[in-house]
Amino acid sequence: MVDAFAGSCNALLWLVRGLPGAVGVGFEFDDEIFRLTSRNLAAIGAPIELLHGDCRSLIGERRFPGRQPIVAPLSPPWGEALNPKSGLDLSQTKPPISKMIDVFERAYPENPILYVIETHERLAPEPLAHLRDKFDWSEVEVFDVGGPTGRHGVLLGAQRWRRAGD
Ligand SMILES: C[S@@+](CC[C@H](N)C(=O)[O-])C[C@H]1O[C@@H](n2cnc3c(N)ncnc32)[C@H](O)[C@@H]1O
Numbered sequence: 001m002v003d004a005f006a007g008s009c010n011a012l013l014w015l016v017r018g019l020p021g022a023v024g025v026g027f028e029f030d031d032e033i034f035r036l037t038s039r040n041l042a043a044i045g046a047p048i049e050l051l052h053g054d055c056r057s058l059i060g061e062r063r064f065p066g067r068q069p070i071v072a073p074l075s076p077p078w079g080e081a082l083n084p085k086s087g088l089d090l091s092q093t094k095p096p097i098s099k100m101i102d103v104f105e106r107a108y109p110e111n112p113i114l115y116v117i118e119t120h121e122r123l124a125p126e127p128l129a130h131l132r133d134k135f136d137w138s139e140v141e142v143f144d145v146g147g148p149t150g151r152h153g154v155l156l157g158a159q160r161w162r163r164a165g166d
Helices: 010-018 031-044 055-061 097-107 125-132
Strands: 024-028 048-052 070-074 113-120 137-147 150-159
Touching: 010 024, 010 048, 010 070, 024 031, 024 055, 031 048, 055 097, 070 097, 097 113, 097 125, 125 150
Parallel strands: 024 048, 070 113
Antiparallel strands: 113 150, 137 150
């Protein structure tokens, strides 16, 4: 599990707990968030390695052997990307999601990767289509849990990752 925008490592921790044998690697560039999260992870003995710095430069330094599968949750800050009328523009997150896919694909060109991208119930269609073109296959899911700005969901995007039945 590789979370480029680890924050509190809440998402990473739940993913690692849900898959026996999985290990977590997270990246966080904010000094204070890194300090607090590192302290919390140590207190509970979580199997997560949290690295301090900008994921865009650090991901390439952290290799995974052979064809080890990687699940990559991606929830960068949305900034101004969520517009009440047109929905979430995935090309305007900070950094844009497609740039992050490029970073991962450069760093791990052989590993099967399942990207789990946090989304909103309304997505600007053009950037979504452009992003989906980057994957071997993709699926959009919306969860039935309302937040202050609407329901959230995920875009699953896969590279070299076989679906059951393929
Ligand atoms: C929306 S939060 C992620 C929440 C996280 N998934 C969780 O479960 O807590 C985004 C986090 O990414 C961090 N961040 C933003 N840009 C980053 C970058 N380029 N490299 C590393 N961390 C970054 C922010 O400081 C913030 O903590």
